[in-house]
Amino acid sequence: MTRHFTLPAAETRLRKLARQRILMMDGAMGTMIQALGMGEADYAGQGCGCGHHSDQPQKGNNDLLNLTQPQAIEEIHFDFAMAGADIVETNTFSSTSIAQADYGLEGAVHDLNAEGARIARRACDRATAIDGRERFVAGALGPTNRTASLSPDVNDPGFRAVSFDDLRIAYGQQIRGLIGGGVDLILIETIFDTLNAKAAIFAAFEVFGETGTPLPLMISGTITDASGRTLSGQTPTAFWHSVMHARPLTVGLNCALGASAMRPHLAELAGVADTLTCAYPNAGLPNEFGAYDEGPEDTADQIADFAREGLVNVVGGCCGTTPDHIRAIADAVVDHPPRTLP
């Protein structure tokens, strides 16, 4: 007997909206959190009752704030939603047992994801109650801090710090938490190693098999050098061929380079991918202090060029982008039609 999956409800609604206009993602969570200047006590949240504490320092563990400072995270999501985001990303970029091992918080992974999803949902619902626009919560999966296809040891090129199965299991646990918290989509982002992304895709389909409810996937790679390849050495076209089996709702690029440097790689992807394209660059390249100083209008002008050239269906911002950037980008693309699929 053949099993027929119907398209998930969120996918049907998103595809319909995407035929009408360019959709908006939100901006960066990490740099917004940095701007709050929180210290160790704020991160670790002594006495918050969340039940997940370790002896290791937690400052910089941004995802832990889902449990220790949920109000602060909700306000950032809310500000992005009100700035025009249709799709809001959960604050769960590093919420795998692999990434949380650095902080001794592997045991917190389910709660980090489930709460991350609930917080984003609450922020979106508040925004929708104000302006009536529907918003979608995308459960964010980062690449982890280990790569399955390259050796971190120059003297031992065959060594791998993590296996496909380690990643598959860790991503599966993360995705179950995100779905438990009510996400509409799964976003696999900042992919520099396609093998890591394939483990995430595999895990997503495993979990969809368990729940019986597939969610739309968004897949976003990152170009890490001027030659236009991902860190694991793929061109945008090769990257698309590696992930197209997942039939993602969107494929695209985020982070790393600013918008102008991303343009030729995005154009290549837009020429080959028979699905929606998505681009959310950083606010330029980081300066010598690691900060991003490209202003909202500047980023918006470059993304407006993507729209004018018919390269994009979904746009937003990565590192260094604020609600003002998202508002400016939304204004800049509003009069341009969405890309038509090849």
Ligand SMILES: [Zn+2]
């Ligand atoms: Zn980024």
